[in-house]
Amino acid sequence: GREFQTYGFGGRGFVGSSGSVAEVGMGSGGGMKGSSRSAFSLIELLVVVGILGIIVGIFFTGFSYIFSKQKDKQAKMEIAALKTAVHSYSLNHGSYPNCSGGVCTPGECLFLSLAGFHNAEGTLEVPPYPTTIPAGLFGYELMSFDVAEIPDLSHSGGNSVILWLSETLGKDPEFLDPWGNEYVYEFPREDGNSGFRLFSKGPDGKTTEGYTEDDIR
Structure with a gap:
């Protein structure tokens, strides 16, 4: 069978x-x-890894946003302080910070004027006037040296005031925004309007046509 x-x-x-x-x-x-x-x-492992990736992405996106907003806030505070110092300079000297003959860059002119090394005519003043720089924001201790010991300085050359300040202060005499770019100072203004203009180029560090949306004024 x-x-x-x-x-x-x-x-x-x-x-x-x-x-x-x-x-x-x-x-x-x-x-x-x-x-x-x-x-x-x-x-299950792949799902968990994917979820963790999403959480980490959200965290870093939120952190970057908060950090960016903090920099914006700091820049606005520094600009307000610098504008106050410029107006104070104008009240004392009858003119906004300027540099005769264009010897200085606009940034150098602003620093030297607020540090007391420029007079009303925009020429060098040694010993300097009392500084109006908001040291608490920029960390410059301009009162840490004896004005009587300041050597004979000039606007340019080997004994320039900029070079001397760099060596004395231990860093370049300039006002930098939170992104490491120099604040833009204009007097006279490039747009032809009266007064001065002071602003930050913002995160992109540019202020030419098409790159002004993130400028902070």
């Missing part, structure tokens, strides 16, 4: 054509269930 073979799967089976009964067990330790569990665990 015909022989039948039974194959069992988890307690169930079927009969084949041979006379013996064969059972194939797929119990709790079987390969298929183990592979399924491993695959599921890998999917």
